[in-house]
Amino acid sequence: MALLDVADSRLSLPDAFFVPAGDGRFSATDQARGPWSADHLHAGPPSALLARAFERAVADEPELQIARLTVELMAPVPLATLEVAATVFRAGRKVRRLDATLAADGRAIARASALVVRAAPRDLPPVALDPHEPPPPPEQGTPFKFPVFHREGIGYDTAVDARCVRGGYPTNPTTVWIRSRVALVHGERPSPLQRVMIAADSGNGIAVVLDPRRYTFMNADLTVYLHRLPEGEWVCLDAVTAVVPGGVGLATSRLFDVRGAIGWSMQGLVVEGRDSA
Numbered sequence: 001m002a003l004l005d006v007a008d009s010r011l012s013l014p015d016a017f018f019v020p021a022g023d024g025r026f027s028a029t030d031q032a033r034g035p036w037s038a039d040h041l042h043a044g045p046p047s048a049l050l051a052r053a054f055e056r057a058v059a060d061e062p063e064l065q066i067a068r069l070t071v072e073l074m075a076p077v078p079l080a081t082l083e084v085a086a087t088v089f090r091a092g093r094k095v096r097r098l099d100a101t102l103a104a105d106g107r108a109i110a111r112a113s114a115l116v117v118r119a120a121p122r123d124l125p126p127v128a129l130d131p132h133e134p135p136p137p138p139e140q141g142t143p144f145k146f147p148v149f150h151r152e153g154i155g156y157d158t159a160v161d162a163r164c165v166r167g168g169y170p171t172n173p174t175t176v177w178i179r180s181r182v183a184l185v186h187g188e189r190p191s192p193l194q195r196v197m198i199a200a201d202s203g204n205g206i207a208v209v210l211d212p213r214r215y216t217f218m219n220a221d222l223t224v225y226l227h228r229l230p231e232g233e234w235v236c237l238d239a240v241t242a243v244v245p246g247g248v249g250l251a252t253s254r255l256f257d258v259r260g261a262i263g264w265s266m267q268g269l270v271v272e273g274r275d276s277a
Contacts, residue, residue, distance in 0.1 A: 033155035
């Protein structure tokens with residue numbers, strides 16, 4: 001299936017998570033709805049939108065590579081028109097730090113920082129990256145239904161193709177391949193980094209160890225470390241979620257493409273009972 005192909009029943013739906021609205025603004029579509037509220041977005045597409053802003057800030061220097069991207073979610077991201085802006089915080093010769101903000105109606109919703117490294121060819125010996133076996137390929141997986149989504153209708157869970165190759169609710173770890181059925185921004189093909197960010201925020205929705213009908217475990221941030229960008233449309237999360245009685249959790253995911261390991265993602269979780277959420 002090509003990236004933007006959809007089934008006949010989906011032909012009338014928006015073909016992207018966001019539609020450009022001019023002057024650095026983007027209108028969210030129903031495709032980006034998240035699991036916790038019909039009025040708020042899954043944080044993957046907004047995180048990818050921030051990554052897009054960082055990529056554009058360094059587009060004139062192709063040797064620069066974004067090695068780490070952190071998104072701090074200060075409030076749920078509304079299903080609304082969002083404004084994105086990126087600035088250079090520090091411009092060193094080998095390392096650069098970028099900052100970005102995501103706002104709705106003039107109110108800051110999220111902020112992000114990126115560590116950018118100037119890549120250069122090196123003659124290095126091969127290094128074994130991970131003693132664990134790589135995950136089975138996506139074609140060996142079964143369709144994965146995110147346990148945190150309970151509403152019927154259109155949202156992030158229907159906008160991505162997800163295939164489980166290990167585990168499943170309520171197992172730690174659970175391993176799922178994800179590729180987007182739609183573009184991040186209408187009329188654009190997602191970059192490799194954008195594909196990672198669309199998927200990487202799903203760790204806590206893949207390794208679900210608490211009953212989502214009784215608990216919420218929303219992430220307050222997302223940090224992605226990459227030693228290389230993915231090849232192809234698929235990104236795999238080998239996800240583990242840890243929770244403690246105090247209400248703090250951590251979801252960590254090893255990230256893969258079809259060639260092997262590409263990095264890690266981490267999400268700090270706020271765990272609450274449904275009666276106090």
